[in-house]
Amino acid sequence: MIKAEYIWIDGTEPTSRLRSKTKILPKGAKTDAKSLPIWGFDGSSTNQAPGSNSDCVLQPVFSCPDPIRGGDHVLVMCEVMLVNGAPHPTNTRAALRETFVGYLNRYIAEHKPRTTI
DSSP, X not given: OXXXXXXXXXXXXXXXXXXXXXXXXXXXOOOSTTTSOOEEEEGGGGTSSOGGGOEEEEEEEEEEEOTTTXXXXXXXXXXXXXXXXXXXXXXXXXXXXXXXXXXXXXXXXXXXXXXOO
16 A cells, blocks of 8 residues: 655635555555546545535646655545646645746747748
């Protein structure tokens, strides 16, 4: 068995906190972020959803060996998503990615190499 510690940022204000929960995977399972499964959780307990509509999803984005547990165990950094796949409002990583991609595209457009014939 492999323990994958899913870690995410909650919706506590004014300062967010780290949360985590452990998913048990079969021995030999792939543990890179793209291979790890999404995992649901109750967002009402992390200040990310009202009790009447509290389903949230953890989307793995990075994994690395767990330095505490050792062995094949991993730490899994996650983004919080809504059940429809859209970024959760507390998902600041998604907002940063949009901003970064916008600036990157603008930079590329303004600094295209010019070719002459």
